[in-house]
Each structure stands twice: as C-alpha cells, then as structure tokens.
Amino acid sequence: SQKIEQNSEALNIQEGKTATLTCNYTNYSPAYLQWYRQDPGRGPVFLLLIRENEKEKRKERLKVTFDTTLKQSLFHITASQPADSATYLCALEAAGNKLTFGGGTRVLVKP
Amino acid sequence: NAGVTQTPKFQVLKTGQSMTLQCAQDMNHNSMYWYRQDPGMGLRLIYYSASEGTTDKGEVPNGYNVSRLNKREFSLRLESAAPSQTSVYFCASRRESSYNEQFFGPGTRLTVL
Numbered sequence: 001s002q003k004i005e006q007n008s009e010a011l012n013i014q015e016g017k018t019a020t021l022t023c024n025y026t027n028y029s030p031a032y033l034q035w036y037r038q039d040p041g042r043g044p045v046f047l048l049l050i051r052e053n054e055k056e057k058r059k060e061r062l063k064v065t066f067d068t069t070l071k072q073s074l075f076h077i078t079a080s081q082p083a084d085s086a087t088y089l090c091a092l093e094a095a096g097n098k099l100t101f102g103g104g105t106r107v108l109v110k111p
Numbered sequence: 112n113a114g115v116t117q118t119p120k121f122q123v124l125k126t127g128q129s130m131t132l133q134c135a136q137d138m139n140h141n142s143m144y145w146y147r148q149d150p151g152m153g154l155r156l157i158y159y160s161a162s163e164g165t166t167d168k169g170e171v172p173n174g175y176n177v178s179r180l181n182k183r184e185f186s187l188r189l190e191s192a193a194p195s196q197t198s199v200y201f202c203a204s205r206r207e208s209s210y211n212e213q214f215f216g217p218g219t220r221l222t223v224l
Contacts, residue, residue: 008151034212043115043201043215044154089153096161097142097205098169099213103153 002027004092006102013080013109021075021105023090028100030092033066033073038087038104047088048075080109113137117202117216124192124223132187132219134202142205143185144169144213145177147198154201160185192223 005024013019023033032051036044050057050066050073057064063076077084087106091099115136124130136143141162146154156169160179174196176188189196199220203213 004153032211034210041218043203043218044213045215046210046212049210049212091154093211096159096167097211098144098156098159100156100170101146101154103151 002094002100004028004090004100004102006088006090006105008103008105010106010108013107015081015109015111017080019077019080019084019107019109021088021090021107023073023075023102025071025092028071028092028094029068030094032093033064034091034093034099035062035064035073035075036089036091036101038089044089077107080107082109082111085109115202115204115214115216117200117219119219120217121220122222124189124221126193126223128192129188129190130192130221131189132200132202132221133184134186134216135184136202136204136214137183138204138206138214139182140204140206140214141182142207143179144203144205145175145185145187146201146203147171147196148201148218149198157187157200192221194223197221197223 003026035047038044065074087104089104090102118133144159145157158177160166202216
C-alpha cells in the first residue's frame with residue numbers, strides 16, 4: 001500500500017543551526033512533491049514544490065532535495081530562527097491533482 | 112482577497128445530529144478539497160471537486176456528503192455525526208500554476224459527543 005512517512009518526533013534545534021527533516025514514501029511515483037508549513041490552530045501554508053526531475057530547490061533559507069531512487073525528500077532550514085518553529089508537512093501528488101500528506105514533523109527552534 | 116474562508120470555526124454536536132460545514136474561496140480556483148486532520152494522522156482527503164458541478168471521493172468519504180454549489184463554494188455535510196468524526200476539518204483550493212499549490216482555510220474544530 002502507499003505510504004508517506006515523516007518523523008513523528010519533534011525536532012528540537014538551537015537557533016542558528018540547520019534543521020533537516022525527512023519525508024520517505026513507498027509505492028508512489030509522484031510527478032512532484034510539496035512542502036507546507038502549519039502553525040498551531042491554522043491551515044497549512046505552501047512553501048516549496050520540487051519535481052521528479054529536479055534534485056534540489058531553494059527558497060531563501062529553505063532547501064529541498066528529492067531522490068526518486070531512494071524515494072526520499074529532505075527539507076532543510078538553514079540558520080534557523082525561533083520564528084521557524086512550526087509543523088512541516090510533505091505532500092505527494094497523486095492522480096488527478098490530489099495530494100497525499102505525511103503526518104508532519106514539529107520543529108522547535110530554541111533561542 | 113479573503114482567500115479561503117470556513118464557517119463555523121468551532122462546533123460541538125451530539126451523536127446523530129447533522130450539520131454542514133461551509134467553505135468559500137475568492138481566488139477563482141477550479142479545484143477544491145475537504146480534508147480532516149487527526150493527531151499523528153496528517154491530512155486525509157475526504158472529497159474533492161475538480162470543477163463546478165463535479166465531486167469525487169477521496170480517501171475517507173464514509174459518513175460525509177459534499178456539494179459544489181458554484182465555483183466559489185464547496186460544502187461538507189455530516190448527515191448523522193459519530194464520535195469518530197471528531198476532528199479538525201480543512202477546506203482548500205488549488206491554484207493551477209507551475210506550483211499547483213493548495214490554499215487552506217483556517218479550519219473547523221468539530222467535536223461529536
């Protein structure tokens with residue numbers, strides 16, 4: 001069956017360090033993968049999209065990699081700040097422009 | 112632009128009661144979605160609508176019905192609420208662009224007693 005896995009344990013990190021989150025999937029062949037940020041009590045907000053033929057994408061302090069052989073995406077927040085504290089969700093494109101979401105990883109950046 | 116709006120924000124129902132969750136978007140998007148989010152489960156798709164007048168089931172449609180009233184509005188109905196439907200419900204719409212990003216509403220927190 002299809003599965004998307006993100007580390008369910010919260011990631012505690014010191015301000016200024018790089019946070020790295022993992023998204024693993026099985027039995028998918030997605031055309032693209034997206035990352036969203038979700039703050040408590042709010043809906044997710046789109047951050048980045050990476051396509052199957054792209055190895056890496058950057059946006060400001062965010063970097064996403066996509067390895068279709070390993071079936072894995074890594075999400076990096078460089079020079080992390082307390083304002084980066086949130087839950088980060090990966091989502092894979094399924095048929096018909098539908099998304100399937102992972103369970104999310106909570107990041108807590110300590111000053 | 113208000114983006115995606117949802118009403119109500121909170122609701123408590125008794126088992127067997129019915130209710131409709133409302134969703135509207137002002138971005139002229141064709142595709143709209145209803146998700147539920149439970150702790151540790153991520154977002155699960157209940158129903159979606161690729162365009163006005165069309166709807167289709169997602170991963171967890173049982174116990175729900177939807178109506179795509181027009182391009183702006185997409186409602187979710189619980190005919191006979193059950194405690195298993197206690198969850199946070201999010202509506203979203205998708206922009207047809209190179210990013211295909213979905214825009215989410217603020218959510219409805221529903222408790223079924």
